[in-house]
Amino acid sequence: MKRIVLALFCALMLTAPAAAGGIGVVTVESSYSVAETLDRLTKIMTSKGITIFARVDHAAGAKKVDKKLAPTQLLIFGNPKLGTPLMQSDRKIGLDLPLKALAWQDDNGKVWVSYNDPAYLKSRYEMSDRDPVFMKMTGVLKKLIGKAVSK
Secondary structure (H helix, E strand, O other): OHHHHHHHHHHHHHHOHHHHHOOOEEEEEEOOOHHHHHHHHHHHHHHOOOEEEEEEEHHHHHHHOOOOOOOEEEEEEEOHHHHHHHHHHOHHHHHOOOEEEEEEEOOOOOEEEEEEOHHHHHHHOOOOOOHHHHHHHHHHHHHHHHHHHOO
C-alpha cells in the first residue's frame, strides 16, 4: 500500500507546476533581488516567531575560490514546535530540518525561491502519524514565502 501511495505521490509531483525545481522541490518566482527576497523572508519569519539559524551566501563563497556564481543565498530556519514532533517520529528527518529556502538568480536575471515540499518530506520518511504538522508546515511556507516574493 505504501508503494502505491508513494507512486501516486511521485506522479503528482512530476506533473505539478511547483515541481519544476525537481521532485519534492517547490519553486516560486520573486519580484525582488536575491538579497532583498531573503531580507523580506527573514523579517516576516522572525515576526512570526520562526528562528533564523543561518544565512549562507553561496556566490560569496564561490568568489573566495575565484569562481563566478550568480546571486544564490540559502536561509536556514525552523520552529521547534513543529520540527520536534517530526524528529520524535523519525530522527533521520533531521537531515532535512531545519528547513531551508534557497533564493537564486537564473541566467536570465529572474529570481526564484526554492524549498522542500513538506509533503515530499512526509513521503520520504514514510510518516503517517504527523499529518497535521506537515499540513501546517505546508500552509505556513506557502503563505510566508508568498508574502516575501510578492509586491
